[in-house]
Structures are given as C-alpha cells and as structure tokens.
Amino acid sequence: MSFEYLGLSDELLKAVRDAGYDTPTPIQRQAIPAILQGRDVIGIAQTGTGKTAGFTLPMIDILSQGRAKARMPRTLILEPTRELAAQVAESFEKYGKHSKLSMALLIGGVSFGDQEAKLERGVDVLIATPGRLLDHATRGNVMLNGVQVLVVDECDRMLDMGFIPDVESICQKIPQAHQTLFFSATLSKEIKRLTDKFLNDPKLIEVAPPASTAATVSQSIAIVGAREKSKALRELIASDDIDSAIVFCNRKVEVKSVYTSLKRAGLAVGQLHGDMAQPDRMDTLARFKSGDVRILVASDVAARGLDIPSVSHVFNYDVPRNSEDYVHRIGRTGRAGRKGCSVTLAMPSDTKAVLEIEALIGRPIDRQPLKEVKTRELESDEETPKKSGGRPARKPRGKAAQAKTQSTNSEEKSNATAKEDASSESATIEPQAKAAPQKPSRSRSKPKETEKSEDKKAKDRSADDRKARANTSTGNRRSNNGNGRHHHEDDSPVVGMGSHVPAFLMRPVPKRG
Structure with missing residues (x-):
C-alpha cells in the first residue's frame, strides 16, 4: 500500500x-x-x-x-x-x-x-x-x-x-x-x-508488542569489572566499523565521565544530558545528525524518542534500570529495515537485571568476547545478595546510633575494668588477712598505707563509674530522640558498681563498747 x-x-x-x-x-x-x-x-x-x-x-x-x-x-x-x-x-x-x-x-x-x-x-x-x-x-x-x-x-x-x-x-x-x-x-x-x-x-x-526488539539488530553483552568498563567500551568502539553510535548511561555524572574518557581517546564525541543549556543540546544534536559528532553519550531522558535514522550502533555503558528501557535504547538502531548492533556492558553483580531483560525479549543475549579486557561470568543466584538476609550488617548511622555504640563501648570498658579491679582487689585483701599476726607496730603502719592506696583506687573507680553512667544516660537520651523510635531498641542495663565492691566498704566496722 x-x-x-x-x-x-x-x-x-x-x-x-x-x-x-x-x-x-x-x-x-x-x-x-x-x-x-x-x-x-x-x-x-x-x-x-x-x-x-x-x-x-x-x-x-x-x-x-x-x-x-x-x-x-x-x-x-x-x-x-x-x-x-x-x-x-x-x-x-x-x-x-x-x-x-x-x-x-x-x-x-x-x-x-x-x-x-x-x-x-x-x-x-x-x-x-x-x-x-x-x-x-x-x-x-x-x-x-x-x-x-x-x-x-x-x-x-x-x-x-x-x-x-x-x-x-x-x-x-x-x-x-x-x-x-x-x-x-x-x-x-x-x-x-x-x-x-x-x-x-x-x-x-x-503495531508491535512493547517487549519486542527489531530482528535486524544484533544484541550481545560483555561482562566486565567496574574498573574495566571504560577500557572495554573503547575496545568495542575501535574494533568495529561505526558510522554513528549512541552510548547510554544511567546517570548524568556517568555521561560526563564517559564523554571525557572518549574525548581524551581522540574520538569525535558529544554529550547530551539534563544539565546542558538548551542551545548546547540543540547544537550537539545537529552535529550528531550531520556526522561532525560520530558518538553521542546520553542519558535515557535526554535521548528518549530522538529520530536519528542513521545510528549504526548502540552501547549500553550501564545495564538499564528497567528492562523496558533496554528495548527503547536499542530501538535507536536498526530502523527502517537497516542492520544495527547493540552491545551492553554488565558487571557480574548485574545478574538480576540481565535475566529480567532476557525474560522480556524472550531469548538469551549472546556473550561478547573481548581481547584487551578479561570478561567474566554473571554471579549465580546463590552468589547474588538477596533482599532478605545475605547482606552484610551495616555500620550504625546517625547520631542516635553513634551514641548507642558509644554507650555500649563505655559499658563494656566499665565491666572489663571492674573485673580487673575485682581480681586485683581480692589479691590485695588476701595478703591483708595473712598480715594480721605480725607485730602491732608494723601491722598498723602497713594497713594505713594500703588504705590510702585503696581509697585512691576506689575514688578512681567511682569516677569511672560516674563517667560510664553519664555516657549511658546520654546515649539513652540521644537514642530516644525522634518520637521515641529507638525507645525499645536501647534496653542496656544500668551501670552501677559493676561486679566489684569498693575496698572502703570491705573495711571492718569497729565495735563500740
């Protein structure tokens, strides 16, 4: 017709x-x-x-x-x-x-x-x-x-x-x-x-199922490490006869980074993202359509729906966030019955995203070999972190969490000090009992020196206890901020004297006649 x-x-x-x-x-x-x-x-x-x-x-x-x-x-x-x-x-x-x-x-x-x-x-x-x-x-x-x-x-x-x-x-x-x-x-x-x-x-x-991809577009995927993606992209561009290509990135910061990398490599490259002024965006598009710019690095939003019929290659520097975006991206090439080529750079941890894309398009994507960059395999489902479990515990964040951590550390230090003091104190009291039969003159002088030393230790321990209690109280107050969100999470025991008894409480009380 x-x-x-x-x-x-x-x-x-x-x-x-x-x-x-x-x-x-x-x-x-x-x-x-x-x-x-x-x-x-x-x-x-x-x-x-x-x-x-x-x-x-x-x-x-x-x-x-x-x-x-x-x-x-x-x-x-x-x-x-x-x-x-x-x-x-x-x-x-x-x-x-x-x-x-x-x-x-x-x-x-x-x-x-x-x-x-x-x-x-x-x-x-x-x-x-x-x-x-x-x-x-x-x-x-x-x-x-x-x-x-x-x-x-x-x-x-x-x-x-x-x-x-x-x-x-x-x-x-x-x-x-x-x-x-x-x-x-x-x-x-x-x-x-x-x-x-x-x-x-x-x-x-x-006119076509939304998940379909053009039959004239060859699709492949290269699995590399995060630090090897830029080198892999340059190898892919250099290894094929490219009339014009679009490189898709998930974020604007990556658009700028990839653009800079390709420009340093001496390629005729332009960039397209939301931070650019409108005249610059229009100028970049015009230069790309005319052939002055051979490679266009763009974000999804900036390039969505652009009518550029002569695109021969599409490179996905990042695996798309949504599997539907993969179809939209590679739809820039292979138009009007022309042949096109699409290569996606993925990391081993992109297993879930790649499987979703393959499920959407109804077939597996061929693996792309590289010469200068070592390719890898996707992680298996067992190796891929699951939402429930499998993720390593995160460090505490925020002031409340830090206060709670400090309180716990103070309590642990206080208990450890208490145990050490208790053991040293029992060692001190035991010789005291053995020293009782000695001569009165010596028995009087030695207990006085011991009492002074023990009183000093007791004061130091009391100061440590007060500091520990203050830290614990402060931690509790901080963690209870924010409408009581952490009220039930911080049930730490109150720190008292610990597991020891100060020496001055152990002295015998003289009987009054």
Missing part, C-alpha cells in the same frame, strides 16, 4: 515524496485514516516506527481549512522533552512546506518574549512541553479553548518524568469538543486511566 490510498491531499503527498518516502509504516497505515475521520486514537508503537509522521501528516490536512486567532492555537502537541518537541517541529516543517500553517514551539531555554510574540500573532500548531505551556497559560499568553486536536506523545515517558498531573491539568482546560490522540510505547494502568478519562471511543492501534 502507498500513501495515495490513505486519503492525504496532493500537496501533502508531494511533500512525502520529496522526503523520500513511498510506503507507509504499519502505524501510519492505521492511524492516518482514523485521524482524518476525526476519531480519537491510542497508538502503541515503539520509537522508530514512524508514529510522528502518523499524526503530523493528517493534522496538516485537517488544518488546511480555517485560520488561527491570537493566543488561541488550533492544535496542541505535548512532548516530554525539548528535543522531542523540536523533532516534531521539524516534521511539521518538512511535510507542511506546501501549506501556509503557522507554528510555535514552547520549550525551556528559549526567551519567553519571542514565544509570547508568536502566540500573539496566532498559531495553527502549538508544540510544547507541559511545564512551559502552563507557565504561558498562567501569564495569560495562551488560551486553550480553541484547540481542535490534542496530541499527547510519549505518554509513558510523561509518566516516568512525573508530568501526568500537568497533562491532566492541560486536558481539563481544553473544551470537550475536540479530537484527542495518545501515543505511547507501552500501555500501563495509569495511562489506561488517562485514556478512559479523556478519550471518547478511541481506536486502539498496536
């Missing part, structure tokens, strides 16, 4: 041919006629299936009749990230070049004044991220009561990024008489709840 059978206008068909496309993708074949008929649509499709053109093409035809009013856009497209919003804007420019549609892009990192000026002139197509759109709506720069078609793209990513409350708020500002299109890679319960709330008898289009 060709695009001519989908009901598009001649001007639009010409733009499609100019872009080099002849045959619609499965989601385009199903979505375009339904949208032209005015139906609500739920499109479940992976990145790279042509879903963006699946809604931009019919929207251009729908908007060919009519005219926009000031601050009242006729259509609204919500995207989770700036890059995706800019990508959709490029699609409208490419396919709408033979029409006279006006368009505005509301994203962060761009002047409010320029965006406000476009809105004031009136736009047919408004493409925005939820946060920036609500900012303009609060300022009175845009009114949504004239929206005829609403598109919520990448719904699952909206959910992941916490934008669902904003999306609901925006949907409630739009009049009921409008067409709504939801597109997502997966259909979770939360997204189903939204579609039930805001869509009217929608047509469900699901």
Whole structure:
C-alpha cells in the first residue's frame, strides 16, 4: 500500500515524496485514516516506527481549512522533552512546506518574549512541553479553548518524568469538543486511566508488542569489572566499523565521565544530558545528525524518542534500570529495515537485571568476547545478595546510633575494668588477712598505707563509674530522640558498681563498747 490510498491531499503527498518516502509504516497505515475521520486514537508503537509522521501528516490536512486567532492555537502537541518537541517541529516543517500553517514551539531555554510574540500573532500548531505551556497559560499568553486536536506523545515517558498531573491539568482546560490522540510505547494502568478519562471511543492501534526488539539488530553483552568498563567500551568502539553510535548511561555524572574518557581517546564525541543549556543540546544534536559528532553519550531522558535514522550502533555503558528501557535504547538502531548492533556492558553483580531483560525479549543475549579486557561470568543466584538476609550488617548511622555504640563501648570498658579491679582487689585483701599476726607496730603502719592506696583506687573507680553512667544516660537520651523510635531498641542495663565492691566498704566496722 502507498500513501495515495490513505486519503492525504496532493500537496501533502508531494511533500512525502520529496522526503523520500513511498510506503507507509504499519502505524501510519492505521492511524492516518482514523485521524482524518476525526476519531480519537491510542497508538502503541515503539520509537522508530514512524508514529510522528502518523499524526503530523493528517493534522496538516485537517488544518488546511480555517485560520488561527491570537493566543488561541488550533492544535496542541505535548512532548516530554525539548528535543522531542523540536523533532516534531521539524516534521511539521518538512511535510507542511506546501501549506501556509503557522507554528510555535514552547520549550525551556528559549526567551519567553519571542514565544509570547508568536502566540500573539496566532498559531495553527502549538508544540510544547507541559511545564512551559502552563507557565504561558498562567501569564495569560495562551488560551486553550480553541484547540481542535490534542496530541499527547510519549505518554509513558510523561509518566516516568512525573508530568501526568500537568497533562491532566492541560486536558481539563481544553473544551470537550475536540479530537484527542495518545501515543505511547507501552500501555500501563495509569495511562489506561488517562485514556478512559479523556478519550471518547478511541481506536486502539498496536503495531508491535512493547517487549519486542527489531530482528535486524544484533544484541550481545560483555561482562566486565567496574574498573574495566571504560577500557572495554573503547575496545568495542575501535574494533568495529561505526558510522554513528549512541552510548547510554544511567546517570548524568556517568555521561560526563564517559564523554571525557572518549574525548581524551581522540574520538569525535558529544554529550547530551539534563544539565546542558538548551542551545548546547540543540547544537550537539545537529552535529550528531550531520556526522561532525560520530558518538553521542546520553542519558535515557535526554535521548528518549530522538529520530536519528542513521545510528549504526548502540552501547549500553550501564545495564538499564528497567528492562523496558533496554528495548527503547536499542530501538535507536536498526530502523527502517537497516542492520544495527547493540552491545551492553554488565558487571557480574548485574545478574538480576540481565535475566529480567532476557525474560522480556524472550531469548538469551549472546556473550561478547573481548581481547584487551578479561570478561567474566554473571554471579549465580546463590552468589547474588538477596533482599532478605545475605547482606552484610551495616555500620550504625546517625547520631542516635553513634551514641548507642558509644554507650555500649563505655559499658563494656566499665565491666572489663571492674573485673580487673575485682581480681586485683581480692589479691590485695588476701595478703591483708595473712598480715594480721605480725607485730602491732608494723601491722598498723602497713594497713594505713594500703588504705590510702585503696581509697585512691576506689575514688578512681567511682569516677569511672560516674563517667560510664553519664555516657549511658546520654546515649539513652540521644537514642530516644525522634518520637521515641529507638525507645525499645536501647534496653542496656544500668551501670552501677559493676561486679566489684569498693575496698572502703570491705573495711571492718569497729565495735563500740
């Protein structure tokens, strides 16, 4: 089937041919006629299936009749990230070049004044991220009561990024008489709840199972130590003929670290993460698409849904946190029937994550050998720490725990001192008893010296006992802070005299005549 059978206008068909496309993708074949008929649509499709053109093409035809009013856009497209919003804007420019549609892009990192000026002139197509759109709506720069078609793209990513409350708020500002299109890679319960709330008898289009991966993409995994990952990545890049590649990291700090490592190795590399200014992000994407940058190091959020058809390789520097993200990541390569290559760097402790990915895609992932880096094996289930037990005990944290530890240590020291003093004291008292038969002069002088020495020891021990009791009391008070959370955890015995009796209490009391 060709695009001519989908009901598009001649001007639009010409733009499609100019872009080099002849045959619609499965989601385009199903979505375009339904949208032209005015139906609500739920499109479940992976990145790279042509879903963006699946809604931009019919929207251009729908908007060919009519005219926009000031601050009242006729259509609204919500995207989770700036890059995706800019990508959709490029699609409208490419396919709408033979029409006279006006368009505005509301994203962060761009002047409010320029965006406000476009809105004031009136736009047919408004493409925005939820946060920036609500900012303009609060300022009175845009009114949504004239929206005829609403598109919520990448719904699952909206959910992941916490934008669902904003999306609901925006949907409630739009009049009921409008067409709504939801597109997502997966259909979770939360997204189903939204579609039930805001869509009217929608047509469900699901072109591929969300867990499937393209058959044209070869997948492998290299298991290495944490300190060997950078070296392993450089070996993988050097060992293959790479036209363009995306390296995915789980955190921004790793994006920066890997970018620096590859740049020092002399590679044409760029980075993409949330800390970058919008002009820098757009410039990096443009250089990557043009080929000036051959390797792009990116986080999941920054690269989600990017339409870069010529990516030959995908490297997962980290095993994705969610197994579904693995499918989204490797979906950047092997598009439109092209061959692609995906290699994941895993550590031996990543057993659970790797097994979940293999269960999701329905087959084991081949192991990738390396020459310069020693590869390892995944830990067995028995070696992998379990949630219940198996984890070594952690050291106490916080002031309360430290106080409790100090109290316990003080008590142990006090008891140990008490035992030592008791043994030494019994040794002292025993000779005292044997010294009784000696001459009166010597027996009087020696007990006096002994008494002084014993009194001094007793005072020292009493001071130690008072200090131990003070430490214990302080530890108890500290551990009882925080609404009594540790009240039952600190039932240490009260430290008294310990296991000894001071010498002065052992002296016989003289009888009074």
